[in-house]
Amino acid sequence: AAVRGLSTTAQLFKINNVTVIGAGLMGSGIAQVSANAKLNVVVVDSNQSALDKAQKGIESSLQRVAKKKHADDAKAQTALVSSVLDRIKMSTNVSDSVKDADLVIEAIVENIDIKRKLFAEVEAAAKPTTLITTNTSSLRLADIGLNLKDKTRFGGLHFFNPVPMMKLLEVVRHNDTSDDTFQKLMEYGKAVGKTTVACKDTPGFIVNRLLVPYMFEALRLYERGDASMPDIDVAMKLGAGYPMGPFELSDYVGLDTCKFIMDGWHKQYPDEVAFKPSPLLDSLVDAGKTGRKSGEGFYKYK
Numbered sequence: 001a002a003v004r005g006l007s008t009t010a011q012l013f014k015i016n017n018v019t020v021i022g023a024g025l026m027g028s029g030i031a032q033v034s035a036n037a038k039l040n041v042v043v044v045d046s047n048q049s050a051l052d053k054a055q056k057g058i059e060s061s062l063q064r065v066a067k068k069k070h071a072d073d074a075k076a077q078t079a080l081v082s083s084v085l086d087r088i089k090m091s092t093n094v095s096d097s098v099k100d101a102d103l104v105i106e107a108i109v110e111n112i113d114i115k116r117k118l119f120a121e122v123e124a125a126a127k128p129t130t131l132i133t134t135n136t137s138s139l140r141l142a143d144i145g146l147n148l149k150d151k152t153r154f155g156g157l158h159f160f161n162p163v164p165m166m167k168l169l170e171v172v173r174h175n176d177t178s179d180d181t182f183q184k185l186m187e188y189g190k191a192v193g194k195t196t197v198a199c200k201d202t203p204g205f206i207v208n209r210l211l212v213p214y215m216f217e218a219l220r221l222y223e224r225g226d227a228s229m230p231d232i233d234v235a236m237k238l239g240a241g242y243p244m245g246p247f248e249l250s251d252y253v254g255l256d257t258c259k260f261i262m263d264g265w266h267k268q269y270p271d272e273v274a275f276k277p278s279p280l281l282d283s284l285v286d287a288g289k290t291g292r293k294s295g296e297g298f299y300k301y302k
């Protein structure tokens with residue numbers, strides 16, 4: 001029954017504590033928008049220096065947001081930044097950090113074995129009601145969650161980079177995701193200010209099924225010697241209205257993540273030409289040139 005004075009959204013929305021696992025590009029953004037929506041957030045990473053970097057990244061992103069929101073009010077800017085930061089705790093311990101979570105969002109490396117191992121640990125330590133989700137770019141939820149005992153509370157929350165700026169959230173359900181779980185994930189998306197779209201458990205969901213083959217096709221075009229990288233980027237920005245060209249975007253996403261997606265899809269669809277390994281991408285990732293986050297990828301950023 002409806003509770004007087006509360007909107008349907010408020011009644012449905014019971015998520016207070018969010019644990020984000022992985023403090024990289026995506027995890028730090030997801031933590032930021034969750035804390036900004038007044039949720040209590042714990043960010044977990046196996047690497048302490050990733051947590052330190054995330055702390056700094058969230059702070060500088062919040063400063064940009066605060067500057068816009070309170071243009072001529074330095075006091076209000078500082079208050080906004082510290083109120084959001086105060087809601088974010090950092091940890092290197094997965095089990096401790098998921099104990100009180102209502103919602104767990106996994107945003108670690110795009111590797112199925114590592115993700116599966118993590119989800120076993122999460123399910124063992126979390127409450128029996130905790131919603132467990134993945135931010136995977138390209139893997140099927142049915143594969144990632146294969147060993148979960150209760151698959152009804154498992155779903156996908158696929159955010160876009162940079163999380164504080166990108167307005168979309170893909171909410172993914174696989175065959176066993178319950179209606180209640182799906183509904184709560186949609187409510188969470190609205191609470192953090194995103195527009196949600198419903199996705200089935202198909203590789204790449206909606207956006208990456210279209211965007212990633214385009215990025216790979218740009219690589220082929222360059223590898224064939226048909227055009228230079230800057231010309232391809234300029235062409236797609238000015239000729240198709242994209243905010244970044246495909247090489248700028250790949251550097252922004254992370255070339256390691258691009259390679260994980262390509263290798264995974266190649267394994268799954270060995271005859272698909274678009275997903276065949278790229279010598280250039282492989283050599284850059286081998287050399288640690290993973291894009292903007294490492295200071296160099298297709299382009300140099302230092």
Ligand code: CAA
Nearest residue numbers: 061064065068136137159160161162164165208243244253
């Ligand atoms: N935090 C807070 N604010 C940010 C920000 C961040 N991390 N990054 C950018 N901004 C803000 C800036 O403060 C600036 O605000 P004002 O215009 O009000 O001053 C605004 O965004 C524009 O930023 P810039 O001027 O620095 O640069 P820009 O105009 O090129 O915009 C961009 C940056 C929003 C990233 C834009 O280039 C863009 O939309 N790029 C494409 C991003 C994209 O396609 N993302 C999807 C990648 S695919 C994916 O994520 C899925 C996957 O699974 C791989």
Ligand code: NAD
Nearest residue numbers: 022024025026045046047050107108109110136137161253
């Ligand atoms: P990233 O490389 O920036 O960060 C990954 C973080 O996970 C690192 O800090 C690493 O230390 C940590 N980590 C790795 N294994 C761990 C473990 N077992 N336990 C705890 N922490 C661990 O990666 P990212 O770009 O943030 O991507 C994370 C996920 O989000 C991937 O699944 C990726 O496909 C997906 N994604 C990425 C983008 C993008 O544009 N980069 C967009 C949407 C979704």
